[in-house]
Amino acid sequence: MFIKVKPCCIFLKKELFEAAKTFKMLIMGIVFVIFGMLSPLTAKMMPQIMQWALESDPSSAGMINATAIPEPVALDSWAQFISNITQMGMIVLVIVFSGMLSSELSKGTLTMILTKGISRADILLSKLTSAAIIWTGSLSVSFLTCLGYTAYFFEESLPNLLSAAFCLWLSGMFLLALTALFAALTKKGYICMILVGASSVVLQMLNMIPKVSRYNPATLSSFSLAHGVITGETAAADFYPTLIVSGAFTLIITAAAVIVFNKRKL
């Protein structure tokens, strides 16, 4: 029996095929695996690196023995991981997906596809879902790599790692929704990228207001939250409001992106 697959799923298949053919998937995979490997490695090597730095600096002569470099632990590895993902990882994510609509709109590849019976909402949601799948896969691979190397180097396990990873994942999803909205609004990928960056800066600045930070999606990508979740310093009740508000905003921004794209002149 022939199963009629909905246009959204067909376009999602095309998006994933495109991501593989245009190396987006590979780039994301490699970059995030590197983050996963480098984080425990850097944490392990940090005392050695600091010692080399001190030895090569003549002005620090005599301080070497006096400087007590603490022995690294598994938490240092995860701290490095969180730092890498929330900074470089998010930047790579936005760079890779900021052109999700602009390249198709500028070339005109969507015009013929739209006359085949697929809606603009289907197209935007397929693109966003594809980006979300690649983001989830990349983060998972990175997380598992970090987990493996951390276990190998430090032979200790930490609780709440999945909760911390979930915060990072949701933070990425929020950024992707924001990227989709600006991609639907703008004509050029780099303008979309600048707007996402500017929005992130504004949201980070809003965190200076203590009452806002509890509900601010930018809090999810802050080092202190993820670190606090792993160490147990941040109680679940403290970050649940951030998760709920971020999830809600991700959905609202996605809906706004669909509305904007529906109105956009091709």
Next chain:
Amino acid sequence: MSNVLSIKGLTKNFGNVEVLKGLDLSVPEGAVFGFIGENGAGKTTAMKIVLGLLERGEGEVIVCGEQARYGKTAAGVGFLPDVPEFYPYMKPMEYLTLCGEISGMKKREIKSRGEELLKLVGLSKAKRKIGGFSRGMKQRLGIAQALLNRPKLLICDEPTSALDPAGRKEILQILDSLKEQTTVIFSTHILSDVERVCDYAAFLHGGKIVLNGALSEIKKRQTDSYSITFSQSSDALRFKAALGGNDCRIDENGGNSVKVKNEDGGKIIALLSANNLVPLKFELLEHNLEDLYLKIVGGAGKCS
């Protein structure tokens, strides 16, 4: 013959610019319909509204029996843009498969129809990625994708404007071969292309259709030039004198023919009779499309 497309009083504004000012158009089923107009006349705007790619202002657009709706192209419509763009990493059959699946076609049907169409457009042996295709090859693949789900109406937006003469010839031959299969609307400002393949035409000017109908009828309807040949050049001179201030000239070749422009045929016959002049030949000179186009662009009112 029923109409596959019917547009009544269609308007469209872009800001303060009124592009379509009450466009009325009917396209009979089975026609190859030339949609003629200068650059910026609103041809693409009208087509995009028909395709549901652009919101309309006022008016009614019935395409393949259903009201055109923004955001949803009516079933049974195929579209070929002026410069079709594809995913460069795909092969022709992969692209047709994507289009077919989105259209809801069965896999087996996509394969057989895809192969049939690639053969029709001469791309059955092109197995490489579309990124390496020439513009002409992309145009031919564009026709194949537009015909994939056997559309009742094929809309082609200036399909030959970006091609070299050889590419134009190929595309026109393919469009000509589709006459039996589907209705074709073909927007262009290349008038020789219309004369070559179209049997109906409409001229869009100033946001309205100023001339519309079967091509042969349009040419006849707009004819107001005559050639009157006499046995002697003296008769030609007498007739010219009788015409007085009318727009006429003696033919250079032999001097026994008079060409009269912008005059009613009945009046000319009456004038010949009044002057006892018996012509050897009384001929109605048909306009070619270029004359008509220039006449319309120069002053729409005269052609209505």
